[in-house]
Amino acid sequence: MYIHAVSHYLPAQVVGNEHFTQLNGLASEWIIERTGIEERRKAGPDENANTMAVEAVRALEEKVDLSEVDLIVGATYTPHDTIVTLAHVVQHHLHIPDIPVVSISSACSSLLNAIEIVEGYFALKKARRALVVVSEHNTAYYNEEDTVSGHLWGDGSAALLLTKDRQSPKDLTIHCVITGGAATSGKATTAVVLKPLERGVIMPHGRDVFSNACQYMPKVSQQVLYRCGLTLHDVDYILPHQANLRISRNVMQTLGLPEEKLISNIQRLGNTGCAGCAIGLSENWDIFQKGQRIIVTVFGGGYSYGAMLVEV
Amino acid sequence: MYIHAVSHYLPAQVVGNEHFTQLNGLASEWIIERTGIEERRKAGPDENANTMAVEAVRALEEKVDLSEVDLIVGATYTPHDTIVTLAHVVQHHLHIPDIPVVSISSACSSLLNAIEIVEGYFALKKARRALVVVSEHNTAYYNEEDTVSGHLWGDGSAALLLTKDRQSPKDLTIHCVITGGAATSGKATTAVVLKPLERGVIMPHGRDVFSNACQYMPKVSQQVLYRCGLTLHDVDYILPHQANLRISRNVMQTLGLPEEKLISNIQRLGNTGCAGCAIGLSENWDIFQKGQRIIVTVFGGGYSYGAMLVEV
Structure with missing residues (x-):
């Protein structure tokens, strides 16, 4: 099994530690010392886990052909829609009918759970070119005033094309x-x-x-x-x-x-x-x-x- | 691959069509004619998708030994917790460490998506006795006053023990x-x-x-x-x-x-x-x-x- 290509998407807005200093007095040095975090991205008002998933896929489409994708596994614990999941909107975006589509959540471990699920489909010979899309919209669900964890979270997404067979020497x-x-x-x-x-x-x-x-x-x-x-x-x-x-x-x-x-x-x-x-x-x-x-x-x-x- | 045993759990409260007649004037005969639904179950105030998942597993434990389960796949689109998912609480309940645990959502198709994921783990030889748990707490997310779909939803859960090898003639x-x-x-x-x-x-x-x-x-x-x-x-x-x-x-x-x-x-x-x-x-x-x-x-x-x- 190979990772043939990977892309990511980050929303434009950068939120520095000073935001949390102003909000609830947490010093930037204290945040950096405790967490390493200097800044994070925040999705815009029209963005969510689904739109960011599609943006990561768009970025991947600039590198590789996705028209033969035969499995989509999405992952998030910050869903925009638990019925029309990010996997569904990615399938809709790609216009590829009749392939297995599933979204998962095992919280922050989901990337590897998704890859292991793909490994299973490859073993079953039910797929050969799988798209894994991970997307988190933490700022939709966080309480930024929470002094314990409000400053930890950022938004972003990524898409990986996994293939059963090697596609290039860089895989x-x-x-x-x-x-x-x-x-x-x-x-x-x-x-x-x-x-x-x-x-x-x-x-x-x-x-x-x-x-x-x-x-x-x-x-x-x-x-x-x-x-x-x-x-x-x-x-x-x-x-x-x-x-x-x-x-x-x-x-x-x-x-x-x-x-x-x-x-x-x-x-x-x-x-x-x-x-x-x-x-x-x-x-x-x-x-x-x-x-x-x-x-x-x-x-x-x-x-x-x-x-x-x-x-x- | 076999289904060795299956159990289910239904919350105690029964909600008849007359509830919706009182709420917004929908006649019971109209609901039955349009949907077939005469009544549905509603989870209690202390119940949710996670607790109902555990109840279905408890019911399954009365039939079969689950101590050798080596994979848990949960599914819901009505999550109580998107981080501590129903698969995690089922693992916690069973006290089985270090087995793959994942929750999925492909809306109402998730039972078969979950079974196909198990099929992949069996093919990979990464599991032999998998627990699939499906649980929905629709009434946590519905608007019962919605005359289009409020009367459609019910709560409930089920648990299936899937095995790679046949366990009994009834499988x-x-x-x-x-x-x-x-x-x-x-x-x-x-x-x-x-x-x-x-x-x-x-x-x-x-x-x-x-x-x-x-x-x-x-x-x-x-x-x-x-x-x-x-x-x-x-x-x-x-x-x-x-x-x-x-x-x-x-x-x-x-x-x-x-x-x-x-x-x-x-x-x-x-x-x-x-x-x-x-x-x-x-x-x-x-x-x-x-x-x-x-x-x-x-x-x-x-x-x-x-x-x-x-x-x-």
Whole structure:
């Protein structure tokens, strides 16, 4: 299985930390020290998870032909419409009838859940060219005045074309994907929640999220390496879920890897949910060199986690 | 792939058509004539899509051992929590760590999307005993005063244990699953929508839903039969998505099958979304005789559809 191309979309509006300083007195230095975040993007009034999904697909269409896509898997936990999902609007946009279309949510781990679902369709020979679209409209559901988590969230989306067969020498080969749920751990069912009818993503137990994220991302990364018969010496980059720069650094320390090998966009984008790692792949696509290996590892609310090893 | 067991849960409160007569003057006879619905269930104040999912699983645990479940796929378009999804709370309830856990939404077609995802995990050898849980809390998102669709919706949930290998002679064998999106057809992206931030499931283009449902469910049922090398003569029951009794009867007419072969619960339960067909399987499990074949076919908002053929 290969990642043939990836694109992303970021809304135009940049929200700096000073916005939260004015709003509720949080110093920019304090936000940076605690989270690494300097600024984040915010969707415009006519944008939502569905429109941003289509924008990421439009960007992908500028790079590759999507007319033969035969499966669409969308993901978001910040839905604009839970019936006409982002996968449906992407299918509508592409004008490709009669292909399987599904949207998923396992919170911030959904990118890898989506890729594993595609892996299943490829194994079944029910698809060969799959479009994965991840899109988060966190600012639709956040309470920006919440001093615990209001400053964390950003909006954005990404689209990946996965193919069963190699299309070009630049394709990323996916060697192994592992996903798991850890809803049995810690405060999994209460630590970070988004109840649409109470309109808010809140994080009552941030410390529990932090410690479980720091535990599960290194663990599943090691599991992926073990399955591939590789070790940490064979890894060029780690792209962890972009939740908090301190979590990302903690993951690198636990793995014993230097910070140069960390891919991070949270400084500019905040926590863009299940889109964060996909945006990271898109932003860094051109720096990857032939033979390099990247581990993408995720952890999200409800405590789902995953990792995959890709090689250029 | 087999369905080893299925259970369902219905909330206690029964809402008869007279409720809507009092509310906005809709005569019970008019509702029955237009939809077939005589009554529906409504979740209690402490219930939601997550709690009903767990109740369906509890009912399943009374029949079969779930301790070796190695995959959970949940589905709903009426989420209580989009981060701590029903799949996460079911994992938490079962106390089974480190298995893949994902929630999906393709509106009313999600049961078959979920089963197709399980089929992929089985093909990958990443799972052998999968729990599919479908749960809808329509009354959390409906506007009961909406004279177009307020009277259609009901709440309920179901849980199915799917196994790669046959567990007992009573297992239903799944011979073929096809899913597809039809977001390119008709008014797919506007006909029935649920925008959580506008808090409502509404159906501005019910006629378009009706005609597309009547077209796609017979078509995909025929496709499934063709793949299996069977014809309509080989089919004992049709279990269509429980959206409207007139749609179900239209499907039977198009297929040229008598109404005795129709399985329907919409009269008692209303439209229970992606849970409807699974509840139907559960309610009718004991009437199925060895050798009988049932087609389950679905169609939902965003215009996803699917069908599967199962044999006792």
